[in-house]
Amino acid sequence: MIRCEKLAKIYPGPVAALVDVDLTIPAGQFLLVCGHSGAGKTTLFRLIAGLETPTSGTVSVNEHDVARLGRGGLPYYRRRFGLVLSDAPLLPQRTVAENVALPLLLAGVPRRQAFERVALALERVGLAGRAHELPPTLSGGEQQRAAIARAVVHRPSVVIADEPTAQLDHDSATEVVRLLRAFHAAGVTMIIATHDEALFSSVAQRRIVLAHGRLVEDAR
Numbered sequence: 001m002i003r004c005e006k007l008a009k010i011y012p013g014p015v016a017a018l019v020d021v022d023l024t025i026p027a028g029q030f031l032l033v034c035g036h037s038g039a040g041k042t043t044l045f046r047l048i049a050g051l052e053t054p055t056s057g058t059v060s061v062n063e064h065d066v067a068r069l070g071r072g073g074l075p076y077y078r079r080r081f082g083l084v085l086s087d088a089p090l091l092p093q094r095t096v097a098e099n100v101a102l103p104l105l106l107a108g109v110p111r112r113q114a115f116e117r118v119a120l121a122l123e124r125v126g127l128a129g130r131a132h133e134l135p136p137t138l139s140g141g142e143q144q145r146a147a148i149a150r151a152v153v154h155r156p157s158v159v160i161a162d163e164p165t166a167q168l169d170h171d172s173a174t175e176v177v178r179l180l181r182a183f184h185a186a187g188v189t190m191i192i193a194t195h196d197e198a199l200f201s202s203v204a205q206r207r208i209v210l211a212h213g214r215l216v217e218d219a220r
């Protein structure tokens with residue numbers, strides 16, 4: 001369970017990106033996060049995943065305050081999460097398999113074991129035959145599926161995806177939703193920012209709306 005209490009992030013400016021957000025996300029939930037551009041969705045994701053520290057308030061996971069983890073605990077904490085963020089594109093000069101392997105290699109998994117897991121992850125997203133190609137030769141939908149493989153290759157318990165179907169045609173977007181649904185069915189908590197709510201209507205269990213950094217709607 002992830003719990004945000006009075007969570008706030010003020011960037012220099014000052015910009016109040018997130019203001020007093022109280023939110024509890026039970027393990028295994030499929031949560032949609034909606035809101036206009038600049039509403040604070042990405043900021044919320046970065047705080048939950050331990051990529052940024054709150055200005056005030058707390059994020060805790062299973063009752064442990066993330067701010068108290070310290071340098072030793074934070075890398076382990078971050079490995080709970082699989083991130084599909086728009087500011088982390090695939091590296092164009094590395095093959096698809098090398099891109100997907102990166103989080104494992106950075107975590108110290110031996111190469112051989114890492115690439116065995118990469119092969120499994122690419123198979124799950126239907127890209128087994130494209131492992132040795134460079135990302136720019138893939139379609140937009142295939143690149144997004146590779147990004148999902150990279151996010152799940154270390155078997156995270158939570159997947160956070162920022163607009164995972166943006167700029168995809170309908171068939172590719174539907175395929176991305178099908179994949180996320182399959183990971184959710186396997187027990188992964190899903191936190192998805194989207195403007196494409198209709199696409200997720202059959203799988204989402206809850207929808208929250210952020211506006212100007214505040215949580216303004218919460219519906220199950």
Ligand SMILES: Nc1ncnc2c1ncn2[C@@H]1O[C@H](COP(=O)(O)OP(=O)(O)OP(=O)(O)O)[C@@H](O)[C@H]1O
Pocket residue numbers: 011012015016017035036037038039040041042043044
């Ligand atoms: N590193 C930063 N420094 C300063 N301001 C920032 C920073 N990151 C975000 N902001 C500001 O915080 C606010 C919330 O941004 P955020 O990216 O969280 O919104 P968002 O809902 O994800 O938007 P989008 O849908 O466009 O991605 C915006 O006003 C943004 O300009």
